[in-house]
Amino acid sequence: MIIANKIHKKFGRLQVLNNVSVTCNKDQCIGLIGPNGSGKTTFIKCILGMVVCDTGFITFREKNINKEWSYRNDIGYMPQIGKYPDNMMVGQLFDMMKDIRSHDTKLDEELIEKFQLKDIFQKRMRTLSGGTRQKVSAALAFLFDPTVLILDEPTAGLDPISSEILKEKIIKEKSNGKLIIISSHILSELDDMVTEVMYMEFGFLKFHKKIEALRADTGETKLSKVIATLMLQSK
Amino acid sequence: MKKIFKYVVIDILRNRILLMYTIILLAISFSIFNLEDNSAKAILSLLNIVLIIVPLVSILFASIYVYNSAEFLELLVSQPLQRKTIWLSLFFGLTFSLCLAFFVGIGIPICLYHFDATGCMMIGTGLLLSVIFVSIAMLATVRIRDKAKGIGMAILLWLYFSVLYDGFVLMILFQFQDYPLEKIVSFISALNPIDLGRILVIIKMDVSALMGYTGAVFKIMFGSAAGTMVAFGILLLWSALPVSLSLAHFKKKDL
Numbered sequence: 001m002i003i004a005n006k007i008h009k010k011f012g013r014l015q016v017l018n019n020v021s022v023t024c025n026k027d028q029c030i031g032l033i034g035p036n037g038s039g040k041t042t043f044i045k046c047i048l049g050m051v052v053c054d055t056g057f058i059t060f061r062e063k064n065i066n067k068e069w070s071y072r073n074d075i076g077y078m079p080q081i082g083k084y085p086d087n088m089m090v091g092q093l094f095d096m097m098k099d100i101r102s103h104d105t106k107l108d109e110e111l112i113e114k115f116q117l118k119d120i121f122q123k124r125m126r127t128l129s130g131g132t133r134q135k136v137s138a139a140l141a142f143l144f145d146p147t148v149l150i151l152d153e154p155t156a157g158l159d160p161i162s163s164e165i166l167k168e169k170i171i172k173e174k175s176n177g178k179l180i181i182i183s184s185h186i187l188s189e190l191d192d193m194v195t196e197v198m199y200m201e202f203g204f205l206k207f208h209k210k211i212e213a214l215r216a217d218t219g220e221t222k223l224s225k226v227i228a229t230l231m232l233q234s235k
Numbered sequence: 236m237k238k239i240f241k242y243v244v245i246d247i248l249r250n251r252i253l254l255m256y257t258i259i260l261l262a263i264s265f266s267i268f269n270l271e272d273n274s275a276k277a278i279l280s281l282l283n284i285v286l287i288i289v290p291l292v293s294i295l296f297a298s299i300y301v302y303n304s305a306e307f308l309e310l311l312v313s314q315p316l317q318r319k320t321i322w323l324s325l326f327f328g329l330t331f332s333l334c335l336a337f338f339v340g341i342g343i344p345i346c347l348y349h350f351d352a353t354g355c356m357m358i359g360t361g362l363l364l365s366v367i368f369v370s371i372a373m374l375a376t377v378r379i380r381d382k383a384k385g386i387g388m389a390i391l392l393w394l395y396f397s398v399l400y401d402g403f404v405l406m407i408l409f410q411f412q413d414y415p416l417e418k419i420v421s422f423i424s425a426l427n428p429i430d431l432g433r434i435l436v437i438i439k440m441d442v443s444a445l446m447g448y449t450g451a452v453f454k455i456m457f458g459s460a461a462g463t464m465v466a467f468g469i470l471l472l473w474s475a476l477p478v479s480l481s482l483a484h485f486k487k488k489d490l
Binding site for chain 2: 011045048049050051052069070071072073077079083084085086087088096097099100101102
């Protein structure tokens with residue numbers, strides 16, 4: 001579904017992405033992990049066309065995303081730090097998104113209900129706490145029932161109950177046959193969600209493997225142990 | 236395009252600064268028209284104010300607004316929208332609101348007190364100057380990431396166009412006063428939208444006779460129908476060129 005081919009990206013002199021090539025398909029739930037500054041968010045932004053890669057190309061359903069925009073109808077994106085117009089009310093934000101995104105499918109308002117966002121529809125965005133912003137971002141990402149979900153550190157800043165709600169929702173959407181890409185530092189919560197792992201370091205894609213294969217390779221069952229073993233091996 | 240434009244305009248109009256700008260312009264124009272018994276003289280006083288305030292407010296408001304919509308832009312870029320649509324909606328939203336403020340604040344009083352060729356010319360130039368300085372602001376803000384630097388740049392650009400440029404032209408005139416420079420100077424003036432606007436309005440007035448030989452040259456160059464068309468063409472170019480350059484830059488920008 002999404003194919004990235006030999007992507008390079010430099011910010012000034014800093015090489016953020018170095019020859020990254022991946023193929024992501026339907027029915028996969030990919031955990032994107034790696035240390036801080038390894039290029040995870042930049043890679044995600046490349047897929048969304050928010051960052052334009054220097055060389056290489058990305059295709060979405062066999063179409064190059066360069067200069068293309070309609071493909072984003074199929075993507076729900078939850079940013080790491082949700083930035084929204086400060087003096088817009090939460091309800092207005094949802095109305096605006098519904099207005100600018102053409103949607104034929106039914107809206108998926110499950111998260112709006114479960115997070116009880118209707119109660120804060122009258123609040124301005126700037127008055128929201130970091131965690132509440134995350135809830136708004138999550139609800140927006142799932143709202144249009146997209147076939148691809150890209151979640152950049154979805155549970156960072158959420159309280160335990162909310163992050164459990166979000167995890168349940170992710171697992172539910174996974175069983176609906178969607179492609180889900182999650183970047184996260186909390187490996188224990190990825191355990192019961194991901195089917196594949198992409199590990200990035202210094203802008204290089206170190207590996208992209210099925211989780212069963214990784215477990216078999218290392219003999220560990222927990223993802224955190226698997227990654228720790230692999231990191232030690234590579235040193 | 237229409238949807239984003241609508242959101243931008245609603246957001247700007249809710250921001251009371253533009254309302255204040257309109258009220259101040261209204262107050263200035265009504266007081267000038269009421270103080271001067273000769274409305275032609277009032278137009279001249281109004282012209283000088285328009286040529287200072289309109290570019291300043293347009294360039295400053297537009298650049299600050301673009302910087303403040305950084306989050307809005309980032310949100311929209313991740314949605315199924317063309318970058319061109321987003322950027323041009325922002326541009327048209329800003330120009331529409333600033334032109335509306337100018338038209339209500341200066342245009343309507345002119346229509347009430349002094350509705351003739353000079354008055355229309357002044358409304359036309361004021362509207363075009365609003366567009367031009369929004370356009371320049373868009374170019375400056377897309378190129379400079381840092382907010383303080385960008386707004387500083389906007390102020391410097393305004394200073395350049397309204398003060399420094401004239402200084403340079405005067406300096407050239409004094410240095411080379413032994414040579415016949417009128418044609419060259421009127422050509423150089425055409426490169427500055429504020430000067431061009433001033434010339435366009437002044438040659439429509441009787442006072443241009445007071446400017447002597449230079450005034451005559453201006454009248455020959457810009458007074459004819461063809462000359463006016465060329466001048467307006469240059470002003471239109473000034474409004475379209477910076478924004479199209481900024482659009483090309485925005486399409487490739489990393490957000």
